[in-house]
Amino acid sequence: MQILIKQLTKLILPIVLLCAAIGCKSVQYTAPVKNTSSIIASIDLLDIKNDKVKVEIKPEYFNTDTISYYIPKIVPGTYQNNNYGKYIEDFKAFDKEGNPLYVQKYGDNRWKINNVKQLKRITYWVNDTFDSENTHEIFSPTGTNISKDKNFILNLYAFVGYFDGMKENKYKLFIKHPKNLEASTSIDEIIPENSGENINYDVDFFVFKRYADVADSPIMYSDPDRVTFTINGIEILLSVYSPNKIHRASRIMPQMERMIRAQRNFLGDINATKKYSVLLYLSTTKQNDAQGFGALEHNTSTVVVLPESISKKKLNESLTDVVSHEFFHIVTPLTIHSKEIHNFDYNTPKMSEHIWLYEGTTEYFSILFQITQGLITKEEFFERILEKIEISNTFNNTMSFTEMSKNILVEPYRKNYRNVYEKGALISMCLDIIMREKSNGEYGIVDLIRNLSKEFGSNTPFEDDELIQIIREFSYPEIGVFLESHVVNGNPINYEYYLKKVGLQFGTTTLSSSYFIDGQQSFVKGVEATKEVVFESNILYNNFLKNLGVQGGDVLLSINDKKYDIKNIYDLFGDSNQWKIGDSITFKINRNGKEMILSSKVIAPTIEKIILEQSPTATEQQIKFLKSWVND
Numbered sequence: 001m002q003i004l005i006k007q008l009t010k011l012i013l014p015i016v017l018l019c020a021a022i023g024c025k026s027v028q029y030t031a032p033v034k035n036t037s038s039i040i041a042s043i044d045l046l047d048i049k050n051d052k053v054k055v056e057i058k059p060e061y062f063n064t065d066t067i068s069y070y071i072p073k074i075v076p077g078t079y080q081n082n083n084y085g086k087y088i089e090d091f092k093a094f095d096k097e098g099n100p101l102y103v104q105k106y107g108d109n110r111w112k113i114n115n116v117k118q119l120k121r122i123t124y125w126v127n128d129t130f131d132s133e134n135t136h137e138i139f140s141p142t143g144t145n146i147s148k149d150k151n152f153i154l155n156l157y158a159f160v161g162y163f164d165g166m167k168e169n170k171y172k173l174f175i176k177h178p179k180n181l182e183a184s185t186s187i188d189e190i191i192p193e194n195s196g197e198n199i200n201y202d203v204d205f206f207v208f209k210r211y212a213d214v215a216d217s218p219i220m221y222s223d224p225d226r227v228t229f230t231i232n233g234i235e236i237l238l239s240v241y242s243p244n245k246i247h248r249a250s251r252i253m254p255q256m257e258r259m260i261r262a263q264r265n266f267l268g269d270i271n272a273t274k275k276y277s278v279l280l281y282l283s284t285t286k287q288n289d290a291q292g293f294g295a296l297e298h299n300t301s302t303v304v305v306l307p308e309s310i311s312k313k314k315l316n317e318s319l320t321d322v323v324s325h326e327f328f329h330i331v332t333p334l335t336i337h338s339k340e341i342h343n344f345d346y347n348t349p350k351m352s353e354h355i356w357l358y359e360g361t362t363e364y365f366s367i368l369f370q371i372t373q374g375l376i377t378k379e380e381f382f383e384r385i386l387e388k389i390e391i392s393n394t395f396n397n398t399m400s401f402t403e404m405s406k407n408i409l410v411e412p413y414r415k416n417y418r419n420v421y422e423k424g425a426l427i428s429m430c431l432d433i434i435m436r437e438k439s440n441g442e443y444g445i446v447d448l449i450r451n452l453s454k455e456f457g458s459n460t461p462f463e464d465d466e467l468i469q470i471i472r473e474f475s476y477p478e479i480g481v482f483l484e485s486h487v488v489n490g491n492p493i494n495y496e497y498y499l500k501k502v503g504l505q506f507g508t509t510t511l512s513s514s515y516f517i518d519g520q521q522s523f524v525k526g527v528e529a530t531k532e533v534v535f536e537s538n539i540l541y542n543n544f545l546k547n548l549g550v551q552g553g554d555v556l557l558s559i560n561d562k563k564y565d566i567k568n569i570y571d572l573f574g575d576s577n578q579w580k581i582g583d584s585i586t587f588k589i590n591r592n593g594k595e596m597i598l599s600s601k602v603i604a605p606t607i608e609k610i611i612l613e614q615s616p617t618a619t620e621q622q623i624k625f626l627k628s629w630v631n632d
Contacts, residue, residue: 037061038170041160045177045221046201048148051131052089055159057122067116071109071161072346075142075215077297077329079355079408079417082138084158085109091124109347126159131288140292140305145281149178151222151241153281155296155303157215157346171208176201177221184226184239185219186277186300212344216298220279227253232264237277243284246308247315252280255316256323262373263327266365270450273330277301278323282308295322297329299458320375325366333358336452342461351409353402353464356487360424361449364432367425368446372631381630382504382612385429389495392422400490401427427487430498431479432629437501438476441628448475502626503618506610513607515544515576524556526566532556533564533572535589544605548587549598555590 037060044054057069071085085108093101093111095118102114113119129136129143130153145153160173175183179202187206208214226239227249238256240249256278277300283290285307295304304326306318333341333352340352352358371381395416401424407413432445451474456462462470468488472480485491496506516523523536523545535545537552556564564572579585579602587598614626 035061035063035166036169038172039163039166040172040174042174042176043154043159045152045175045181048146049125051146051148052125052127053146053152053159054123054125057160059119059163062116062119064116066112066114067119068106068164069111069113069122069161070164070347072157072215073109074346074349074409075155075157076333076341076344078139078142079351080137080139080414081409082136082142083108086136087127087129087144087158089125089127091122093122094120096120128153129158130283130290133291134287138292139294139296140281140283140290141294141296141303143290143292145290149180150243151281152177152181152220153279153303154219154221156217156219160214162211162346167211169210171211171214173206173208173214175204175206175219175221177204180223181221182224183219183221184224184237184277184279185217186237186275186298187217187219188275215346216300218279218296218298218301218303220281220303225249229253229257231257231261234260234264234273235275236260237275238280239277240280240282242282242308244308247282247312249280251312252315252319256319259320259324259375260327262375263324263369266369266373266446267328267331268446268450270331270335270453273300275300276327276330278304278319280304280306280319282306282310284308293318295326297326297334299330299334302326302329320370321366324369325362328362328365328369329358331365331449331453332361335458336449336456337458337461338464338467339461340464349409351406353405354467355405355408355420356401356424356427357467359420360426361428361445363421364425364428364445368432368630378630385426386610386612388422388426392419392426395419395423397423397492398490401487403490423493426493426495430482430486430493430495431475433498433501433625434478434482435475436625436628438478441625443475444629499612500615501622502629503615503622504612504626505615507613509609509611510543510606511609513542513605514573515542515579515605516572518542518607524569524572526569528566531566533566533569541607541609542605543608544603547603548585548600550587550589551591553591557588557590557595559587560585 040058040060042056047054071088073083073085074081091103091105091111093103093113095101095115101116101119104112106112113122126144128146129138130140130145133140133143142155143153144155144158145151156173160171177183179200183204206217208217220239220241222239222241224239225241225248226237228235228237230236236257238249238253240247240252242248279301281290281304283293283305285291290305293306295302302323304319304322306315306322310318337358338352338354340350367381367384370376371378395418396412399413399416401420404413404416408417428445431448435443435445435448448471452470455474468480468483471483486493499505521538523538523542524533525536526532527534533556535550535552535554535556558564559575562575581602581604583602585600585602589596589598614623618626
């Protein structure tokens with residue numbers, strides 16, 4: 001090593017002396033010029049070929065030799081890899097003379113283009129996802145629909161991509177569409193361009209500051225059925241596509257207006273948007289139509305998919321639960337979020353640690369506001385809390401929520417994602433109760449979120465690993481202790497302990513039931529693999545089955561000599577309606593490979609149900625905290 005250094009010294013010294021003699025200048029580093037040109041995109045909704053839409057991309061210029069074009073693998077709010085590039089076909093690049101340029105595809109979502117200084121345009125065709133949902137896992141509200149001359153659901157991230165290093169560039173989007181279809185969206189700049197009096201199409205023009213705005217701005221084209229109304233300074237658009245005209249926007253609006261007004265009152269002075277659109281697609285539920293029901297949030301809108309066959313009452317209930325959740329996303333994560341979300345990488349994402357905040361707090365708000373604003377009763381609110389406790393206990397109760405959140409795209413964390421809506425909401429409930437206890441009922445989680453919104457806002461993300469300390473500073477040390485213990489370290493939560501702080505306790509009540517089903521809760525299930533009828537573990541809550549001696553996992557063979565299997569499982573419900581109180585009944589079951597006979601008398605079926613109720617020993621202070629919590 002020493003010999004090498006001496007040799008290098010002998011070589012370098014004459015060069016230094018030569019530079020001094022002829023006046024060598026220091027090397028000047030020139031940073032590459034950032035490409036700030038606009039991306040021009042066109043979507044043709046008129047000339048549909050084989051149920052596909054043509055897209056054309058025209059960059060203004062490039063200052064590199066090669067460039068990659070991407071369609072997102074994942075988008076914010078989905079928490080799964082959807083690989084929207086799989087639905088791109090016939091991708092081509094052309095120079096100014098119309099000659100094809102060499103394109104190489106990498107994986108599902110990336111196309112590398114050579115000689116891009118000569119690039120004039122890119123073209124490709126986009127297939128939709130609604131008509132092939134049996135072949136993929138893309139949740140309907142995050143997908144796309146192409147129904148010629150009828151309806152288009154444009155989640156734009158599935159149609160328009162981005163160039164490497166140019167996600168901050170401006171986008172100019174032109175959409176050519178049939179005249180009878182109009183755009184429903186929260187995007188302000190819409191300029192129709194007509195080419196003549198007799199043409200059968202219009203062209204809409206949209207401008208976006210950056211790609212994130214493109215990805216965040218869904219558009220629904222349909223024969224317009226929409227209403228607008230204003231609530232506390234927010235202009236609300238409700239646009240409905242009901243293929244068989246079963247539901248109309250004007251009939252849905254009163255409940256929607258009531259709900260959003262209650263949400264605005266609940267949020268108080270938290271102002272995150274001046275315009276909000278609800279794009280409601282009602283599916284026929286046929287094999288080639290959307291099957292996944294729910295919604296996806298955006299900064300100023302939500303795409304909702306529900307079955308068209310749903311009753312008006314059920315539709316209103318579903319919209320209250322689904323849309324209220326998505327609307328609250330205007331606060332978190334769309335206003336309060338980490339750098340991982342603010343600078344989202346659509347193809348190699350780094351996930352945030354705090355889904356419990358983004359989804360859990362939002363879900364908690366979506367039920368809390370209903371009780372505080374008088375949309376549901378106290379008993380209904382308690383029932384929803386109990387349901388979340390019950391469901392959360394079916395997941396891994398010791399999994400770190402921050403660890404799960406960072407790794408939500410892979411197993412075993414992905415299969416626990418649903419728990420962010422259950423335990424995530426319960427985490428927020430416990431935080432709310434703790435803060436109300438510490439503040440003598442004056443400060444709760446809504447106040448915390450309001451203050452965090454003022455501290456950050458949509459353009460100021462926080463550092464992921466600093467959030468708990470920030471929350472501690474805006475609340476109480478006990479909040480930080482709770483988050484470290486139950487969110488970071490994954491210690492199970494004793495909900496009874498926290499509910500006791502507001503004077504509540506778990507109790508039981510007896511309700512009338514059917515013999516094999518109670519509401520949506522069935523005590524038996526059919527096993528496709530074995531064609532057997534098997535009793536569920538919840539039969540202990542059914543007094544008839546419990547007295548008879550049935551256990552969870554028992555296989556039903558016959559009742560009073562009538563055999564049952566998966567083919568005639570529904571006969572159980574009709575047959576049991578014919579039973580008379582006091583009659584003898586005999587079940588033949590198989591338990592762990594051994595046949596058994598269970599005999600008894602028919603009794604009136606009831607179920608024992610766990611309830612949440614006010615404790616008879618609740619103190620005045622606990623009752624005060626309860627009232628401040630649920631606005632009783």
